Amino acid sequence: MVQAHSALDEVNSSGEFKRNDSIFRDFISKDSTQFRPAATRYHLYISYACPWATRCLAVLHMKGLQEVISVSVVHPTWQRTKPDDPEDEHCGWVFADSAKVSAVTSSTGMGSFNIADSTVDHVNSCTTIRELYTIAGDSLGKYTVPILWDKESSTIVNNESAEILRMLNSEFNEWAAHPNLDLYPESMKSAIDAVNEWVYPAINNGVYRCGFALTQPAYDSALEELYSSLDRVEKILSTQRYIAGNVVTEADIRLFMTLIRFDEVYVVYFKTNRKCIREYPNMFNYIKEIFQLPGVSQSINMAHIKTHYFTSHPKLNVYAIIPGGPCIDYSSAHDRGLVVPV
Ligand SMILES: N[C@@H](CCC(=O)N[C@@H](CS)C(=O)NCC(=O)O)C(=O)O
Incomplete structure (x- = not known):
């Protein structure tokens, strides 16, 4: 069974934080049989808060790929991802629908936090990032952003920002407004x-x-x-x-x-x-x-x-x-x- 957890649980017996490697590691490329570069086929899930996800978002904007790769933005405050299951206490990224709620509290009911600039999940209509990992057949149980999603096969192509960044830099130049900008020459x-x-x-x-x-x-x-x-x-x-x-x-x-x-x-x-x-x-x-x-x-x-x-x-x-x-x-x-x- 998948054990849901967050980065806060990735600590060894000496109390040191040990980040697990990302597990979805496919590459979009002209040579790939599964994931070929294409306009409007891929979608990026991010949090504006996350330094890893915003690496990718920055490169998307620098290359001028806004019309090529669509983006959904989670709410910054982690919430219970299975609020109806008292046994499941996992907290993580959720989408906040401004049509339904105007503010959220912390997972323990503290504060009231505006949802400005958060979006719904435009592709899968999921309410949590966790659901996207479940659709993609995840076995690790850590539900991180960024996610590069393939709309065609409904799965995660890659959830490692260093690799997503490289794909955005080089694999979509055909449609990029700034194809000559090369951040990894x-x-x-x-x-x-x-x-x-x-x-x-x-x-x-x-x-x-x-x-x-x-x-x-x-x-x-x-x-x-x-x-x-x-x-x-x-x-x-x-x-x-x-x-x-x-x-x-x-x-x-x-x-x-x-x-x-x-x-x-x-x-x-x-x-x-x-x-x-x-x-x-x-x-x-x-x-x-x-x-x-x-x-x-x-x-x-x-x-x-x-x-x-x-x-x-x-x-x-x-x-x-x-x-x-x-x-x-x-x-x-x-x-x-x-x-x-x-
Ligand atoms: N190796 C990943 C790390 C991504 C990552 O840790 N993202 C954090 C946000 S800053 C996250 O989503 N954490 C969710 C969790 O720990 O449950 C990458 O660089 O893409």
Whole structure:
């Protein structure tokens, strides 16, 4: 039987957060017999709160694929996914229908959270992300976004953001408004892979390793690794405009999605408070530059980001109170044009 669980349950006996690998890993490509590139065949399920899902959404907008791949957006506050079954306490992503409800509470009945910018499931009319996994024959029991869905065969093609991002970058150029934008160019593949190799465990997943740790040593070592890697980013950005070189690549989109959530959420919620990102001049200006690239700001919804983290895990924030600050303006001027490449 499938054991429903969430990321909060993925902790080992030392209290360290250990993220399970995604299990739907098919690729859309011209050579695939099952999943060929096509306009309007595929659908993306996202949460605006989720740094993994919004990587994909940012690339969808940057490439100009809005007419090619449709998108549904879950409500930021996790709810009981089987509310009628008292035995099943799983909480996760749900769709909120603004025609039926105007606000939701946390899964334990705290607060009242607006549903602006959330949508229904436009393709399957499901009420939870869990139902989509059931349709696709899931056996793991972890119901994550993003999901790249195939409308033709009614299944999940892929639920790993790093791979979805690559498909959006390269497999839909026939219909893309910006087919020449390549975020994973041949000449930079090894540099990008090398950056992803340390940014993922130490920073992207590193903030979760701090926030979901159940013991002091687990938190301490994740925090150490996080801040030594942030120092490394700051140093690289002092001589290089982008993280893998002097052009924007997927490595920037991946890094940016964690950095833009850092001061607003992680500093408080995940206890990553040794330093804020706005205390690092290069990184702070870099976030603004990436935010201002065409298409990227459409993937950032700070209300959803803050609402999700602070209202979804009663174990971590009993009363679901959302902190008021710091409300940073990422559209203000940046100085990244002044970085002189070495
Ligand atoms: N490896 C996945 C991770 C996705 C992921 O963990 N998404 C979170 C949202 S930020 C989620 O949906 N969590 C649901 C849960 O933990 O039950 C990816 O990069 O696509």
